[in-house]
Structure formats: C-alpha cells, structure tokens
Amino acid sequence: MSPEEPDEARSTRPPRLSRQRIVDAGLASIEAHGVDQMTMRSLGRDLGVEAMALYRYVSGREDLLEAVVESLLDGLIKRVEAAETTSWQEYLQHVAHEIRHMALAHPTAFPLVVSRHPAAPWLRPPLRDIAMVEHLLATLCERGFSDDQAVDTYKAFTSFLVGSLLLEVSTKTENVAAVEEPMNEGSADIPEQDTVEDVDLGQAPHVVRMRDRLSQDHSEAEFETGLESLLNRIENTVSH
C-alpha cells in the first residue's frame, strides 16, 4: 500500500471543503432541522468552518438551496434514463415511483423542489430539469404521442405529482415548526378554546365522526389509484 496519498481520506479531520460536501451537508441539515434552521453559520459549524468559507463554493444561500434541489434530481434522472420500459404507461409509472421515492426520502426538502422557481417557465416542478423533461417528451413521442399529446401529458403528470406528493410529505413533517394561538382582537375573557380538537366537536359532527378515517394514511394506495386513473385518461385521449 502506498504510505502516503495526497487524497483527502487519510486523517479523521475534515478532509477539505468542496461544493459537493457543502450541498450534502445542506441537505442533511434541512432534513434534520428544517429549511429555516439551515443558516450559513450553522452549516459552517456542521462542517467545522466559518460561514464565510462557504462562499468560495456557493455564491450565496439561494445558490446553495438551488444546488440542493438539483442534487435531489440528478441521481434520479440517471436512473430513469437507465431503466428500460416497454410501454409509455410503464415508463410514466417508473418516473412517478422514482419521484415519490425521492420525496419520501427527503420529505422536508421536497417542498423546495416544488416551490422554487425553475430556470424556465416551461420546466414544471417536480421535473425541473431540462434533461428530465427532454427524456420524458422524447419517450412519449417515441411511443406515438403527438407533440400536443406529449405536452398535455407532461402537464397533467406534473400536476398530479405535485398534488399527491406535496400533501403526502406534508403529513410526515407535521411539527417542525410549533403551533401558536392567534390572539383575539378585543379583551380576552372569551372562554378559552383548549385545543383545535375541541372546537369542532360542536360545530363539525362529520369531521368528528370521520376523524379516524381522515387521519389514516393510505397515501400509497391513493397515489397508485390516482396515477392509474391519470394513465387511463391519457390513454383515452391518445387512442381517440
């Protein structure tokens, strides 16, 4: 074995700063404590470095967040491009499942993928990558879609993903930020309302009755059902 290498993995000390290391630590910090808590200073602390050191590798916090989003997407694109699918249905299902997997693996960061403005208006989240969109459109056209059909499918598909996954991860992130009561305008001797649960007990009988059902998590089945329904709908407009 070579006794000495100029690489970065010899000592237990932090090897070196790099854009990749910063982005990874940023993602980890976001998942651990929420986006707001991921500050340049705390991130520097995580990496054993002053905050300003990060600015050699990212041009600012916004750039870093953008890079985190990008890093979530590019592992996925390669997998999608590698996978071979026989029908466009199978293809869209594969993409959908990959993205759902990513969303569930990073539930706190996923809203960033959705809410940050993409580079171009026609890049719809969560497919905010040109390569990804190109691959999807190309695949659909290959399978006999017209341009219009491909674009319509792309739009309906992204809408479905955003709606399903954003609400699904939001239930899994619940109390990163604590709750606080809203304050009442005038003086304050209105009978105290203990919890949200108690208010509707009088006002919302249906909600109370169905509360268990409402709280149950069937998101996977709902996702599959919705996806299948979407594919059926597309199938009808395509074969027409």
Next chain:
Amino acid sequence: MSPEEPDEARSTRPPRLSRQRIVDAGLASIEAHGVDQMTMRSLGRDLGVEAMALYRYVSGREDLLEAVVESLLDGLIKRVEAAETTSWQEYLQHVAHEIRHMALAHPTAFPLVVSRHPAAPWLRPPLRDIAMVEHLLATLCERGFSDDQAVDTYKAFTSFLVGSLLLEVSTKTENVAAVEEPMNEGSADIPEQDTVEDVDLGQAPHVVRMRDRLSQDHSEAEFETGLESLLNRIENTVSH
C-alpha cells in the same frame, strides 16, 4: 349630515390600527413584493406606524401569515355555504372554481395556503378550514356518499387542487426573485453559457421543438378537464 362622527373615516390620516387592517396590508404587501419582502418593519411603514405597534394585534410574524391565509379562506367559505347546488358534482365544481378564483386573485400568497402546516393533520390544503371540510363532508354524505367514499373524495379533491393551482400560479409569479448563476467548481474558463435557452438547443431537441406549446397557457382548459376526469373517477367508485 352629522358634522362630526367619532368614527375613523373623517380625515385622510390613517384611521387607526386594527388586526383586520394589518392583515389586509400584509396580504397587499405580499402580492406586491413577495412573501420575503413582507417584513414587520416594512409593513409598519406601509401603515404609517412603527413595527412594534403591530404586536398589539398580531403575536408575531408567523401569526400574521396565518391570519393572512385565514383571511383568504373565510370569504370563500361563506360563498360556498350560501350557494345551492343540486348534485355533488356541481357542488365540487363550485368549490373548485371558487378556490381557483382565489388562487388566481392572489397568486403570490396562494403558496402560503398550501405550504403552511394546517392546525390539524387531517386538514389538507387548500381546504385548511374546519368549517370548509365539515361542509364538504356533510354535503357528500347528504348526497349518498359513505364515510369512506367521502374521505377518499376529499383527499383526491384536495390533491387535485394543490397540484393544478400551485403550478398554475407559479407560472404567473415567475420573476419576483431574480435569477443568479450557480458558480462552477474549478477555475472559470469553461465557455460561458449565455442563457438557459441556449443550453438545451443541442441537448434537448424535443423541448426546443415543443417550446411554444410548453409555454402556451391552457391552464383553464386543463383544470376543467382534470376536474371532470376526477369527478368521473369518483362517480365510478361511488355507484359501484
């Protein structure tokens, strides 16, 4: 006419501070300059008052944002409750259109309605109000839905709204925050990439070919189509 009234509308000077006035100004500021720019200090400036004065009426910035979201919703609930609809299909369409109208009227604030955690996990955005959810569930049950069917419909309906409307308003908000280039790791004599438009010209022929189609705004038609498809799907599972 009475020569003097103790009310607030006599002089052109700011009448008085109140929670409602603060919330309204907050919403206006958000729509004008984006959520981030709506700071307690700037909002005080808008109202001709020091920032700390606001704290008599809202318990903090978070509370204010919550109140803004609430204010977007409660005008709508009353309208939905007032409207009379004959079928559950018509009812859901009415609700969907009301919410879409709200989203388009406040495209910058709408993401707040979606992304802020609701008071209870089973209050799914954008229907984050107990009264709203109660009314929806009650109406569906009235029309013969079982509890399970009502809950499933509620979930699918909210997912649809979030996906469609969030992406629709996001295209209408495009450049509230400016773009910035991401910085490249090593030295910087890689040939400069002028705009996003030029990169894909070589790499993404399908995107280039369909760019016009991708940019065209058919969001209304897409919304109606998607909604109708959703209603059909629900209809099938209900009558089965």
Next chain:
DNA sequence: TGCTGCTGTTTACAGCGTAAGCGGTACGTT
C-alpha cells in the same frame, strides 16, 4: 529567498424578529 494563488478567518454592516419599558391620550369615576 521571494512571489503567487488558493483557502479559510476576521471584521464589519445593514437588516431582521421581537422582548421590555416609556410616554401620551382618552375616558370613567369621583
């Protein structure tokens, strides 16, 4: 030996949310 380039640190500044205390004004009670 000195020069040059890269890397991380130090210092500094404007702006943020907000806790705490202060002053003025209007009003009910005496």
Next chain:
DNA sequence: AACGTACCGCTTACGCTGTAAACAGCAGCA
C-alpha cells in the same frame, strides 16, 4: 375639575441573519 387607569404607539436594545471586504496562513515554484 381632577384623578386613576386603560390602551396605544414609540423607543431602545439584543441576538440573529446574509454577506462584502480585507487579511493570514500555506502550497508550490522561480
């Protein structure tokens, strides 16, 4: 008329943020 007492908005202050700018240590090379 005078006084106590709410209420309302202002002032000050603190710790936090993102980041611009100057600086220090250290590598390799002449």
